[in-house]
Amino acid sequence: xxxxxxxxxxxxxxxxxxxxxxxxxxxxxxxxxxxxxxxxxxxxxxxxxxxxxxxxxxxxxxxxxxxxxxxxxxxxxxxxxxxxxxxxxxxxxxxxxxxxxxxxxxxxxxxxxxxxxxxxxxxxxxxxxxxxxxxxxxxxxxxxxxxxxxxxxxxxxxxxxxxxxxxxxxxxxxxxxxxxxxxxxxxxxxxxxxxxxxxxxxxxxxxxxxxxxxxxxxxxxxxxxxxxxxxxxxxxxxxxxxxxxxxxxxxxxxxxxxxxxxxxxxxxxxxxxxxxxxxxxxxxxxxxxxxxxxxxxxxxxxxxxxxxxxxxxxxxxxxxxxxxxxxxxxxxxxxxxxxxxxxxxx
Amino acid sequence: xxxxxxxxxxxxxxxxxxxxxxxxxxxxxxxxxxxxxxxxxxxxxxxxxxxxxxxxxxxxxxxxxxxxxxxxxxxxxxxxxxxxxxxxxxxxxxxxxxxxxxxxxxxxxxxxxxxxxxxxxxxxxxxxxxxxxxxxxxxxxxxxxxxxxxxxxxxxxxxxxxxxxxxxxxxxxxxxxxxxxxxxxxxxxxxxxxxxxxxxxxxxxxxxxxxxxxxxxxxxxxxxxxxxxxxxxxxxxxxxxxxxxxxxxxxxxxxxxxxxxxxxxxxxxxxxxxxxxxxxxxxxxxxxxxxxxxxxxxxxxxxxxxxxxxxxxxxxxxxxxxxxxxxxxxxxxxxxxxxxxxxxxx
Ligand SMILES: CC(C)[C@H](C(=O)O)[C@@H](O)C(=O)O
Ligand SMILES: CC(C)[C@H](C(=O)O)[C@@H](O)C(=O)O
Numbered sequence: 208x209x210x211x212x213x214x215x216x217x218x219x220x221x222x223x224x225x226x227x228x229x230x231x232x233x234x235x236x237x238x239x240x241x242x243x244x245x246x247x248x249x250x251x252x253x254x255x256x257x258x259x260x261x262x263x264x265x266x267x268x269x270x271x272x273x274x275x276x277x278x279x280x281x282x283x284x285x286x287x288x289x290x291x292x293x294x295x296x297x298x299x300x301x302x303x304x305x306x307x308x309x310x311x312x313x314x315x316x317x318x319x320x321x322x323x324x325x326x327x328x329x330x331x332x333x334x335x336x337x338x339x340x341x342x343x344x345x346x347x348x349x350x351x352x353x354x355x356x357x358x359x360x361x362x363x364x365x366x367x368x369x370x371x372x373x374x375x376x377x378x379x380x381x382x383x384x385x386x387x388x389x390x391x392x393x394x395x396x397x398x399x400x401x402x403x404x405x406x407x408x409x410x411x412x413x414x415x416x417x418x419x420x421x422x423x424x425x426x427x428x429x430x431x432x433x434x435x436x437x438x439x440x441x442x443x444x445x446x447x448x449x450x451x452x453x454x455x456x457x458x459x460x461x462x463x464x465x466x467x468x469x470x471x472x473x474x475x476x477x478x479x480x481x482x483x484x485x486x487x488x489x490x491x492x493x494x495x496x497x498x499x500x501x502x503x504x505x506x507x508x509x510x511x512x513x514x515x516x517x518x519x520x521x522x523x524x525x526x527x528x529x530x531x532x533x534x535x536x537x538x539x540x541x542x543x544x545x546x547x548x549x550x551x552x553x
Numbered sequence: 554x555x556x557x558x559x560x561x562x563x564x565x566x567x568x569x570x571x572x573x574x575x576x577x578x579x580x581x582x583x584x585x586x587x588x589x590x591x592x593x594x595x596x597x598x599x600x601x602x603x604x605x606x607x608x609x610x611x612x613x614x615x616x617x618x619x620x621x622x623x624x625x626x627x628x629x630x631x632x633x634x635x636x637x638x639x640x641x642x643x644x645x646x647x648x649x650x651x652x653x654x655x656x657x658x659x660x661x662x663x664x665x666x667x668x669x670x671x672x673x674x675x676x677x678x679x680x681x682x683x684x685x686x687x688x689x690x691x692x693x694x695x696x697x698x699x700x701x702x703x704x705x706x707x708x709x710x711x712x713x714x715x716x717x718x719x720x721x722x723x724x725x726x727x728x729x730x731x732x733x734x735x736x737x738x739x740x741x742x743x744x745x746x747x748x749x750x751x752x753x754x755x756x757x758x759x760x761x762x763x764x765x766x767x768x769x770x771x772x773x774x775x776x777x778x779x780x781x782x783x784x785x786x787x788x789x790x791x792x793x794x795x796x797x798x799x800x801x802x803x804x805x806x807x808x809x810x811x812x813x814x815x816x817x818x819x820x821x822x823x824x825x826x827x828x829x830x831x832x833x834x835x836x837x838x839x840x841x842x843x844x845x846x847x848x849x850x851x852x853x854x855x856x857x858x859x860x861x862x863x864x865x866x867x868x869x870x871x872x873x874x875x876x877x878x879x880x881x882x883x884x885x886x887x888x889x890x891x892x893x894x895x896x897x898x899x
Contacts, residue, residue, distance in 0.1 A: 208612075215577075222712075239789045246649040282740075288739050288740045288743075288746070288750075289739060289740045289741070289743040289746065289747075292592055292740040292741055293740075293741065293743060297741065309888075320669070321668055321669055321778045321779050322667055322668060322669060322778075323666070323667055323668060323669040323670075339611070340686075340705075340707070340741070340742060341741055341745075345706075345707070345742075345745070346744055347744045347747070347748065349711075351751070352711065353711050354710075354711060354712075355710065355711040355748055356708065356710050357709045357710075357744040357745045357747070357748040358707060358708055358709070358744060359706070359707040359709075359742045359744055360691075360706050360707075360746045361686070361691070361704060361705040361706075361707070362702065362704055363702070363703045363704070363705075364699065364700075364701065364702050364703075365695075365698065365699050365700060365701040365702075366699065366700075368775070392633050392792070392795070392844075393639055393685055394628075394634045394635045394638040395635070395639065395643065395686070395792075396686060396691075396705045397634075397635040397639060397689075398691045398692055398693045398703040398704060398705055399691070399703045399704070399705045400634070400635065401635075401693070401882055402693065402701055402704070404634075405697070416864060424795075424799075425795050425796050425799035425800075426799060428774065428796055428797075428799050428800035428806070429799050429800065429802070429803040432667045432669050432778060432800065432804060433677065433803055433807075434669075434804050446738070446741075448740075449738070449770075449771050450770055450771050450774055450796060451774075452771075453771035453772065453774050453775050454771075454774035454775065454778070454800070456775070457774065457775040457778050457779055458778060461779075462775070485872070487812075533577075553612055
């Protein structure tokens with residue numbers, strides 16, 4: 208479309224700094240005739256402390272009007288653990304049915320990895336985003352006593368699993384290697400595991416060109432460090448996806464370059480794009496954060512909205528920028544953003 | 554004690570081969586005056602196919618008579634996923650209240666790691682073994698239909714968490730660095746997460762010398778590959794422990810050398826010692842398996858039974874054997890066992 212109406216949520220800590228650079232690059236890459244409108248929303252720790260609110264129904268109504276959402280990071284040590292995560296981030300993912308949580312991992316030339324040798328890493332994780340252990344089901348009895356019992360209920364539905372598995376197969380089918388791995392723990396979590404495995408095997412019949420494999424999540428962590436080249440597309444549940452994507456980010460250049468999309472493929476609600484990293488309060492406000500993960504999330508956003516060429520230009524700009532870093536002095540957040548803006552425009 | 558009455562469960566695949574070497578080294582290391590009695594039990598795929606049984610009440614009664622259990626590996630592709638895991642392995646861990654699942658990770662000199670540089674790795678994971686998402690709570694409705702719902706319930710009790718946290722603090726206190734990290738996901742799994750975190754903080758007050766930190770499981774996977782030297786003792790839940798110990802094994806020399814103990818600290822039931830690796834049906838019967846993980850599990854077994862000096866001799870023998878491997882031709886399972894038996898006796 209020839210206009211983008213974007214909701215911008217800088218959030219906490221370095222979120223502010225990296226989102227500014229994401230927007231800088233977005234403005235620079237868009238052709239003149241694409242009209243960019245942005246509206247900034249103040250969510251996160253500041254709003255919570257001032258009002259006690261994390262994300263209201265009215266907020267959701269406002270956000271719903273946008274084509275997409277760009278998020279920096281939410282979270283601050285001054286807020287009890289879980290309040291902003293459950294009250295804002297997860298509430299938004301659930302309310303807007305972001306069931307495809309897309310997290311590409313690509314080790315770009317010149318980028319350091321903690322792995323020995325020269326691993327070839329280029330895969331994408333399709334993490335389920337609206338079910339599993341993330342639903343908030345569960346509870347506590349006899350809280351604070353020696354007889355306390357706390358439960359967490361992982362909820363998995365055929366509907367929810369099939370749609371994300373189907374999305375992953377379609378992505379695998381569209382890639383040159385056409386490989387898809389299901390990661391679960393079906394030898395222990397047999398109820399959810401069998402649901403996932405059966406649906407995976409059923410959908411596989413519709414994609415005969417896609418080579419499939421199953422692996423337990425514990426084994427997957429081994430392969431991610433010993434044979435990361437083995438992976439092309441991974442589909443997995445919400446919690447396993449959370450874990451393996453952080454490990455995947457670590458081996459493919461770190462969370463400074465890990466982008467993600469919380470996607471509602473039907474377009475019924477706006478999708479949200481955010482770096483995998485958090486608000487990093489320890490370095491906030493110092494211009495030390497690498498905005499690359501946010502800029503790459505902007506590329507995912509553009510691709511989602513159909514601006515393929517612009518997304519490609521951003522990916523190429525980040526790759527070129529990373530390739531030239533070795534041996535150079537460290538740059539500030541905005542210097543990196545400036546350099547990327549120049550590259551995408553040029 | 555001056556006698557050891559050991560239950561031996563070789564199990565499936567390479568379990569048979571590695572357990573034979575474990576016993577060889579055990580016999581070699583024990584002083585003349587310690588009487589070793591062993592009784593072999595046939596559990597696993599063969600027994601399941603022949604009788605439909607995995608582990609009966611009578612089996613448990615028989616196993617209960619022993620001082621400890623040495624297990625090779627259980628699992629075979631001919632048996633549906635989950636049947637032997639839930640029906641044997643987890644049934645045994647739960648029946649014998651193996652709540653301390655102890656998994657040391659030490660990168661020994663001369664051992665290859667997938668990590669770049671020369672990481673210093675020497676930590677131990679205390680994984681809870683009788684609760685969390687492993688209890689088998691949950692279920693399925695409308696199985697096989699498009700309306701299927703499958704749940705998995707993680708059950709966490711103050712009783713179960715406190716005893717394992719206390720065990721971990723005591724271990725941290727006894728180590729030179731005196732550091733303990735709690736790994737959970739308390740920003741999302743808030744019910745279980747708060748139980749774990751509160752108990753961890755409460756017990757911490759009794760161990761003022763122990764330095765503590767908390768980290769989310771996703772962040773922990775990053776640190777395990779970027780800063781593994783950061784860890785000394787880790788305490789975590791059953792499922793997170795499963796995941797991080799496979800990753801820990803991968804970075805510290807692979808599952809060929811990863812040992813584990815399923816410990817009942819009270820001694821009410823026998824503890825069980827097993828390599829972290831599985832039955833590896835692809836290489837079974839070929840003499841290719843490395844018995845070191847099983848031999849190191851025998852060392853954990855001896856230490857548990859109070860034979861510290863013999864445990865130390867095994868650890869030293871395995872370390873010396875590993876240090877001399879580089880550049881030498883590969884040896885068979887029994888050749889490695891022979892070499893270790895010579896070393897511990899010498
Ligand atoms: C902050 C937290 C709720 C979130 C998650 O667990 O999904 C984060 O770790 C992520 O991966 O986006
Ligand atoms: C085989 C399986 C049940 C087991 C587990 O998940 O605990 C294994 O992975 C382990 O780590 O011992």
